Amino acid sequence: MNVLADEVRLVQNPALGAVLLWRFVSGYWEGHQQRSSTPLPLCFLVLPIVLHEQTAVFVKSTHKTSGLRAFATKFGESKISKQDLLLAIHERAKAFRELTLESLQLALSAKLVHLDLNGEIFPLSRTRPQVGVPDTVKPLLKESEKLGYWFSQLTLHEIASILKVRL
Template identity: 40%
Template sequence: MSEKLSELQIVQNPSLGSYLIWQFGLGFQADDSQRSSFLLAFLVLPLLLHKPTLDLVASTRKSSGLALFAAKLGEQHENLLAVHSRALALRRLSLQSIAIAANRGLVTIDYDGGYFRSNHPDKKAPALPERIRGMPPAAQKMGFWFSRMSVHQIASTLRVQF
């Protein structure tokens, strides 16, 4: 008999995480051939697997940037501070997701430099269930925002420590 997955298991799933980290990297690389710091991959899931934060990412224009998103998130100061604690709580899931993405060829990791680069797939991505369709565009938007700032500026803006 197959066991039914809980909503938590469906969302906090390393395969979904690998897909979102890959999409984040594509957004980061959108304008040029940059590669993202490995550290930034650990912020993707804490921001996108939290529904209120995902909604804020989705409702903030791409052109507005990370600073405006952080200002909206910080309207309730504890929301901005919660990003760091969620990053700590989800670091194992993030690492599993990065490993799956690298294993499946979605990303290439430069271990010496501490960077990763999202690869362009040979196949078209599958159709996504309705409940997660908004996540990939949000991941790409975050990647674009992050590409405009240094790791230090991102950490300072989001009040996180690496």
């Protein structure tokens, strides 16, 4: 097996995905005025954004308080426009669908999150992991939480419009 395939498998695995979804749902819960659950379709946007290095750079460089609109605006402001990265989120979400489902199943099994009958997810624990988190994973956790916070400030329609995706 080649080195690139090994690296992809290390990053794109359901265990990591489960933790990222948990932190996303926790960020959504914390950011929402009424401590509302996360609509299930939003979970399918997390991994394609956070695990895609070029897109994650924009998440990292956007302040939490700036929001999703500021994040999306950055794709057009670069010296070399990166609008194609924003437009590719929808296709990546389709490509990551299986990984997201496997990650969600693992997060549910591990009791990190709960899926209610309305198709909404809420965190069963909001405590951030304190020990045993590799330094390479810590930024991914933070970016997932930030994304959850941003999404909590908007409606599904606004999120879909800003990110140019169909939910």
